[in-house]
Amino acid sequence: MLRPTCIFFICFLLSSSPSFLTKAIIYNLTLPHQHPDPEAVVQHVQSSVNASITRRQMLSLQGKDNQQACLTGNPIDDCWRCDPNWENNRQRLADCAIGFGRTAVGGKGGRIYVVTDSSDRDAANPIPGTLRHAVIQDEPLWIIFSADMTIKLKHELIFNNFKTVDGRGAKVHVTGNGCITLQYVSNIIIHNIHVHHCKPSGHTIVRSTPTHAGWRGVSDGDGISLFSAHQIWIDHCSLSYCADGLVDAIMGSTAITISNNYFSHHDEVMLLGHNDQYTMDSGMQVTIAFNHFGEALVQRMPRCRRGYIHVVNNDFTQWEMYAIGGSANPTINSQGNRYTAPSDENAKEVTKRVDTDEGEWTGWNWRTDGDIMVNGAFFVPSGAGASIQYARASSVNPFSAGLINQLTMNAGVFGGARDGQDSGEPISSGTSPGGTSNGDGGYSDGGSGGYFDMIFKNAAAPPASSTVTTTIFLSLLIILILYTTTNQGVLLSLPLLLSL
Numbered sequence: 001m002l003r004p005t006c007i008f009f010i011c012f013l014l015s016s017s018p019s020f021l022t023k024a025i026i027y028n029l030t031l032p033h034q035h036p037d038p039e040a041v042v043q044h045v046q047s048s049v050n051a052s053i054t055r056r057q058m059l060s061l062q063g064k065d066n067q068q069a070c071l072t073g074n075p076i077d078d079c080w081r082c083d084p085n086w087e088n089n090r091q092r093l094a095d096c097a098i099g100f101g102r103t104a105v106g107g108k109g110g111r112i113y114v115v116t117d118s119s120d121r122d123a124a125n126p127i128p129g130t131l132r133h134a135v136i137q138d139e140p141l142w143i144i145f146s147a148d149m150t151i152k153l154k155h156e157l158i159f160n161n162f163k164t165v166d167g168r169g170a171k172v173h174v175t176g177n178g179c180i181t182l183q184y185v186s187n188i189i190i191h192n193i194h195v196h197h198c199k200p201s202g203h204t205i206v207r208s209t210p211t212h213a214g215w216r217g218v219s220d221g222d223g224i225s226l227f228s229a230h231q232i233w234i235d236h237c238s239l240s241y242c243a244d245g246l247v248d249a250i251m252g253s254t255a256i257t258i259s260n261n262y263f264s265h266h267d268e269v270m271l272l273g274h275n276d277q278y279t280m281d282s283g284m285q286v287t288i289a290f291n292h293f294g295e296a297l298v299q300r301m302p303r304c305r306r307g308y309i310h311v312v313n314n315d316f317t318q319w320e321m322y323a324i325g326g327s328a329n330p331t332i333n334s335q336g337n338r339y340t341a342p343s344d345e346n347a348k349e350v351t352k353r354v355d356t357d358e359g360e361w362t363g364w365n366w367r368t369d370g371d372i373m374v375n376g377a378f379f380v381p382s383g384a385g386a387s388i389q390y391a392r393a394s395s396v397n398p399f400s401a402g403l404i405n406q407l408t409m410n411a412g413v414f415g416g417a418r419d420g421q422d423s424g425e426p427i428s429s430g431t432s433p434g435g436t437s438n439g440d441g442g443y444s445d446g447g448s449g450g451y452f453d454m455i456f457k458n459a460a461a462p463p464a465s466s467t468v469t470t471t472i473f474l475s476l477l478i479i480l481i482l483y484t485t486t487n488q489g490v491l492l493s494l495p496l497l498l499s500l
Contacts, residue, residue: 031283033186033230033255038285038308041100042333045287045312048075048098053403074290074407076235076259090166091142093191097233099287099310101257104233106164106189110140118149120176123156124205124213131174135159136209140187145170152176155201156219158208161185167192168414177201178219179242183208183227191235192413195223198242220244226253233257238412240265245300249286250274254307257287262412263301264294273305276328281306289313292411293323303354304330312336315408320344322352332366334379338404341377350379372404 035041053073070082079096080086094108117129126132131151134143140162148171156178172193174180179198182188202218219225221243226232228251239246239261246263248271249256263269270288273281284307293301293316301316302309304326312335316323323339324332334350341348350373353361365383373379 029283030280031230031252031254034283035100035255035285038100038310038331041102041285041287042310042312042335044102045098045289045310046335049073049313049407051075052078072406072409073403074260074410076290077410087169090144090168091164093166094164094189097189097235097257097259099257099259099289100255100285101231101233101287103187103255104189104231104257105140105162105187106233107140107142107162108164110142110162113137113141113143114146115143115149116146118151120151120154120157123154124207126207131165132157132207135163135165136207137163138210142166144168145172148172150175153178155204155206156181156216158183158206159185159188160209162187164189165191165193171413179222180224181219181227182225182229182232185229186231188229188231189233189235190224190237191233192237194238194413195246196238196240196242198223200243220248222246222248224248226256227251229253230255233259234261236260236410236413238262238264242266245269245271248272249284250281251278252280252283254284254286256285257289259287259289259291260408260411261291262294263291263297265296267298268300268303269293269297270300270302272302272309273307273328273330276305279306283307284309286310287312290407290411291315292317292408294318299323299352300325304332306330309333310335313404313407314338315404315411316340316350318342319347321347323350325352325354326364326366327354327356329361329364331364333369334367334371335369336371336404338372338374339377339379340374343375345376348376348378350377 029036052071052075055078056071056073059071071078075098076096080089080092083089083092086092090112091108094105097104113134115129115131115134117127119130120126120132123132126136131143132153134141135157137160142164144166150173153174153176157174158181166189168191174193174195175197177199178201179195180190198221200218200221202216204216205213206216207213223239223242223246224234224237225245226247226249229249230253232249232253232255234247234257236259240263246266246269247258250271251274258270272284272286286302286307286309288302288309288311290312291314293314295318297318297320299319299321301319301323302311302325304324305328308331309326310333311324312333314337316337316339318340320342324334326332332351339350341350350371351366353364361382363383366379367381367384368379371379
């Protein structure tokens with residue numbers, strides 16, 4: 001039985017606990033960077049799209065065709081592409097994300113790092129000027145490229161926190177062994193690069209920070225792998241031909257936006273969630289917007305376990321098995337997408353509940369809202385999503401079709417082939433990127449209301465981790481309870497301390 005003094009102390013701790021603990025209880029949150037109201041994020045995405053489309057239409061009506069020409073209605077692109085001086089204002093991009101990954105600031109506020117060397121000779125001791133040397137640094141960096149280059153990785157490219165890889169103005173290909181790994185990191189932006197032909201690698205030492213190099217097992221061969229990562233934005237990349245997934249996010253990754261990418265030539269495109277039993281992935285929140293799912297794709301666009309997945313304004317032009325699949329009761333909110341079914345009569349269904357009986361998945365919240373179904377495609381809603389049924393469509397409404405075309409017309413790397421082949425022109429005005437200016441940056445702390453009050457504001461450079469603070473608090477609380485009920489309290493609590 002708890003002593004009265006201990007009960008008083010526990011109540012005191014609870015009353016003065018971090019705001020996350022209180023809100024986690026109220027909103028049933030499982031991850032510190034999970035948004036408490038995903039529907040509010042969905043509404044914000046919708047309002048951003050509507051505002052960009054309306055602006056484009058108003059300029060057209062006013063006869064300002066020169067201004068209207070660069071606008072597409074895509075709120076991400078319209079945020080920065082109409083600036084003729086974008087090369088000197090690169091960090092403006094960090095203000096343009098939407099969706100759950102909107103708080104990813106990347107290297108905003110940091111200095112410009114110019115990659116001048118495409119080599120990757122030593123994964124444990126990268127040399128200055130290489131991409132590997134750039135991404136492992138402790139400071140925020142905005143990473144650009146001095147010229148077109150193909151970077152053939154020797155092993156996994158492991159990122160440190162607060163990095164932007166900005167391929168605008170050059171044709172940048174990342175390929176080879178391991179490819180991109182985002183493990184236990186936050187605030188990463190990957191923009192306008194080709195990622196393709198990635199293969200498993202490992203059983204070697206790889207450097208992840210300037211002061212740490214560690215032994216790595218064999219990677220899966222993903223194009224971009226997220227492992228317990230948060231505040232991640234992957235935009236305008238072209239991904240294809242990898243050994244495992246093109247983008248995989250597992251082990252409690254959340255606050256992710258995957259936008260404006262071109263996916264092609266692959267089987268298992270995107271996995272969201274580690275396995276059906278990993279409950280932390282219930283807090284995974286991902287926005288998938290304005291992407292083109294193109295030729296020679298088979299399945300997993302995405303395949304979801306748990307979490308909340310918002311699939312909005314994408315163009316699905318090909319699949320062989322299914323487009324969106326899931327297990328373990330994920331919430332899937334599909335809005336304003338175009339699904340074009342294959343000719344195979346047995347593969348017309350957009351959705352697939354993986355290894356789950358109908359009696360179980362009928363309660364899952366899978367909903368379709370304003371999606372366009374082409375060539376006999378059909379979406380099977382369930383749970384709350386089944387309250388509004390949508391009939392199969394054999395043709396496309398012209399206005400809606402034009403809107404999807406407009407929103408996804410620039411998906412993938414700007415001006416280049418989208419499947420890992422080199423063609424087309426970069427969007428550079430002709431000058432080579434360079435310099436070491438700090439850009440337009442500067443951080444804003446957005447007030448003192450904590451994560452939930454800052455969710456749609458720019459984040460400051462990383463303070464002491466709120467995750468660690470909360471974990472330490474909860475661990476100390478558990479230790480106190482165990483100590484007052486058993487003489488082995490400290491011993492039982494030792495693993496909690498060792499895990500910090």
